[in-house]
Amino acid sequence: MKIGVYICHCGVNIASNVDVKQVASYAKTLPNVAVSTDYVYMCSEPGQELIKKDIREKALDRVVVASCSPTMHEPTFRTTVQEAGLNPYCFEMANIREQCSWVHEDREKATEKAVGLIKSAVARVSLLEPLEEKEVPVMQTALVIGGGIAGIQASLDIANAGFKVYLVEKEPSIGGRMAQLDKTFPTLDCSSCILTPKMVEVGRNKNIELLTYSEVVDVSGYVGNFKVKVKKKPRYIDVEKCTGCGNCASACRLKGRIPDEFNLGLSKRAVPYILFPQAVPLKYTIDPNHCLYIQKGKCGDRLLCKEACTADAINFDQKEEFLEIEIGTIVVATGIDPFNAALKPEYGYGKYPEVITGLEFERLSSASGPTGGEILVNGKKPKKIVFISCVGSRDKQVGNEYCSRVCCMYTAKHAHLVKEKIPESEVVVCYTDVRAFGKGFEEFYDRVKNEGVIYRRGNVGEVYKKAGQLVVRGEDTLTGEVHEEEADLVVLAVGLIQRNEGVGLAGLLRIPLGHDKFFLEAHPKLRPVDTAMKGVYLAGCAQGPKDIPDSVAQAKGAASSALVLLESGGVKLEPYSAMIDKDRCGGCRICEMVCSYSALKYDSEEKVMTVNEALCEGCGTCSSACPSGAIKMNHFTKEQTLAQIRGLI
Numbered sequence: 001m002k003i004g005v006y007i008c009h010c011g012v013n014i015a016s017n018v019d020v021k022q023v024a025s026y027a028k029t030l031p032n033v034a035v036s037t038d039y040v041y042m043c044s045e046p047g048q049e050l051i052k053k054d055i056r057e058k059a060l061d062r063v064v065v066a067s068c069s070p071t072m073h074e075p076t077f078r079t080t081v082q083e084a085g086l087n088p089y090c091f092e093m094a095n096i097r098e099q100c101s102w103v104h105e106d107r108e109k110a111t112e113k114a115v116g117l118i119k120s121a122v123a124r125v126s127l128l129e130p131l132e133e134k135e136v137p138v139m140q141t142a143l144v145i146g147g148g149i150a151g152i153q154a155s156l157d158i159a160n161a162g163f164k165v166y167l168v169e170k171e172p173s174i175g176g177r178m179a180q181l182d183k184t185f186p187t188l189d190c191s192s193c194i195l196t197p198k199m200v201e202v203g204r205n206k207n208i209e210l211l212t213y214s215e216v217v218d219v220s221g222y223v224g225n226f227k228v229k230v231k232k233k234p235r236y237i238d239v240e241k242c243t244g245c246g247n248c249a250s251a252c253r254l255k256g257r258i259p260d261e262f263n264l265g266l267s268k269r270a271v272p273y274i275l276f277p278q279a280v281p282l283k284y285t286i287d288p289n290h291c292l293y294i295q296k297g298k299c300g301d302r303l304l305c306k307e308a309c310t311a312d313a314i315n316f317d318q319k320e321e322f323l324e325i326e327i328g329t330i331v332v333a334t335g336i337d338p339f340n341a342a343l344k345p346e347y348g349y350g351k352y353p354e355v356i357t358g359l360e361f362e363r364l365s366s367a368s369g370p371t372g373g374e375i376l377v378n379g380k381k382p383k384k385i386v387f388i389s390c391v392g393s394r395d396k397q398v399g400n401e402y403c404s405r406v407c408c409m410y411t412a413k414h415a416h417l418v419k420e421k422i423p424e425s426e427v428v429v430c431y432t433d434v435r436a437f438g439k440g441f442e443e444f445y446d447r448v449k450n451e452g453v454i455y456r457r458g459n460v461g462e463v464y465k466k467a468g469q470l471v472v473r474g475e476d477t478l479t480g481e482v483h484e485e486e487a488d489l490v491v492l493a494v495g496l497i498q499r500n501e502g503v504g505l506a507g508l509l510r511i512p513l514g515h516d517k518f519f520l521e522a523h524p525k526l527r528p529v530d531t532a533m534k535g536v537y538l539a540g541c542a543q544g545p546k547d548i549p550d551s552v553a554q555a556k557g558a559a560s561s562a563l564v565l566l567e568s569g570g571v572k573l574e575p576y577s578a579m580i581d582k583d584r585c586g587g588c589r590i591c592e593m594v595c596s597y598s599a600l601k602y603d604s605e606e607k608v609m610t611v612n613e614a615l616c617e618g619c620g621t622c623s624s625a626c627p628s629g630a631i632k633m634n635h636f637t638k639e640q641t642l643a644q645i646r647g648l649i
């Protein structure tokens with residue numbers, strides 16, 4: 001065996017804290033090491049050429065590169081050795097940057113540790129065996145979960161490239177939060193005017209199968225070959241027959257008595273409903289929680305909705321349906337919920353009707369909203385309006401340390417809309433900091449200040465009522481003074497949080513959530529749309545709060561990643577998997593219980609376990625749990641791991 005060891009300086013990242021020359025000359029003394037050298041950037045083209053030349057000229061059959069984390073450059077060096085004719089799995093990396101030079105100050109000790117890490121890598125590489133990657137076909141279908149602007153964009157991009165898309169939306173219509181907005185910052189376009197053409201395009205696209213009022217309830221399989229179960233909730237309306245005329249809603253006995261969720265309870269609707277006039281599909285749904293017939297088996301003496309429906313579309317016999325689909329790739333675009341302002345009781349939300357959230361303001365201000373776009377409080381135009389920023393964002397007390405990225409700008413937009421609709425009003429924004437970082441944001445913020453909106457920096461301590469008048473008490477941190485503002489309306493700029501269903505969905509998809517509870521991307525800088533699960537991508541606010549342009553951009557990124565996979569037709573799987581020694585396996589099935597990837601199955605004829613290599617992620621949990629030592633991990637055998645540990649100690 002001939003091993004080549006290559007030590008990287010990484011400029012000064014490693015060399016300033018580790019004596020690379022000393023490490024290289026020590027490595028030469030290790031068993032089977034034929035070459036040991038250092039170079040300023042091993043990942044550069046000359047660095048890679050150095051390795052290739054040695055493999056060819058000195059007949060190396062194993063290679064160790066001591067540099068950064070394998071997450072950064074393992075694929076680079078595997079390709080390098082492969083290009084020189086070596087099996088890519090006969091390569092090992094020692095991380096002497098993140099795990100050594102960056103975390104230690106004492107050069108002598110860091111050098112000693114680098115030597116240990118390289119000894120360990122050399123011991124392991126000498127036991128590595130060549131492995132072959134497997135290629136599996138990719139189903140030519142995509143699943144997009146969530147039909148907000150991000151899911152809409154991702155679906156359109158994939159479908160327009162010629163692939164079948166299943167778009168699953170839990171609500172009766174697509175549109176998401178954007179459908180609830182009035183105007184959009186900083187350009188003040190009417191939100192539904194720019195959203196609805198895209199919604200219509202989704203409805204018309206022959207490659208998109210729109211599954212509204214539906215939820216994903218099970219996901220199994222692996223990249224290219226996911227098996228997904230979707231639950232279609234009963235609408236109690238035959239969508240093929242429904243014309244969207246609304247006769248059922250007009251006839252409903254409870255018309256005008258059910259809180260309208262789209263308007264956040266600011267208006268009332270009937271039991272049969274559509275979310276909003278431009279809903280796609282424009283089909284009614286009977287709300288089962290409020291329908292007297294569904295709840296009590298009787299609705300007065302006549303079913304008025306059924307009688308009013310000339311299309312005979314109402315069907316109370318509808319049941320849940322389950323659809324099983326085979327999917328090549330998945331885009332998660334489940335978006336955000338607004339922070340629950342009642343968790344900040346000091347602002348009086350829920351106690352005083354004059355305290356509302358930013359999303360409620362959107363509905364009040366929207367022409368399709370409950371007041372036809374007039375900003376009214378208790379039926380009157382407010383004269384003084386106070387906005388409070390960062391409600392539920394940048395707030396350790398409620399567990400949300402992050403900035404929600406849109407609230408500063410939507411508050412500026414709201415302040416502008418108030419000034420536009422009630423020019424004589426006084427508008428004060430109590431802010432923590434103003435973050436106007438996007439294109440055109442700073443200009444918009446300046447414009448709003450020039451319109452006479454007063455910005456007051458500081459913390460609001462409390463919103464209370466004195467003699468029936470709402471008062472906002474806070475500290476102006478620029479003047480150091482405590483101030484009290486009387487207000488007719490207080491608008492809380494609530495932050496954005498992960499949806500309730502997010503945790504369950506993360507479990508189904510086997511993708512992690514970050515500390516902010518949003519879906520975690522595979523790498524914060526270099527893989528912002530990928531997840532830990534191959535073939536599953538993130539789009540829009542599901543990954544973290546963002547505005548519409550950023551949601552659309554990320555959706556396009558997710559769609560293009562999905563398309564790369566679909567277009568390739570096949571995907572290579574890393575050959576790390578569990579292997580069963582049938583002679584040792586007692587068929588106890590403990591491994592099956594601990595496997596998170598459903599990769600192990602019991603063969604009842606042979607009475608032993610079997611591994612689906614495509615499903616196996618090579619995590620090794622089964623191997624450690626197996627009481628009879630019957631499971632060996634490819635590329636991480638006991639011998640290889642013990643050699644690695646011995647090398648280190």
Ligand SMILES: Cc1cc2nc3c(=O)[nH]c(=O)nc-3n(C[C@H](O)[C@H](O)[C@H](O)COP(=O)(O)OP(=O)(O)OC[C@H]3O[C@@H](n4cnc5c(N)ncnc54)[C@H](O)[C@@H]3O)c2cc1C
Nearest residue numbers: 146148149150170176177184185334335336540541547548
């Ligand atoms: C008050 C307020 C004002 C704003 N104003 C602006 C503005 O002026 N300009 C701007 O650029 N941005 C603004 N934003 C931000 C904007 O709303 C978001 O950028 C945008 O909605 C993100 O789109 P999305 O598709 O990622 O998520 P969402 O709009 O949240 O859509 C997600 C969709 O997924 C569905 N869904 C969720 N879970 C599931 C599930 N498990 N299964 C199936 N479907 C599911 C939801 O029902 C929803 O339809 C504002 C946000 C708020 C709260």
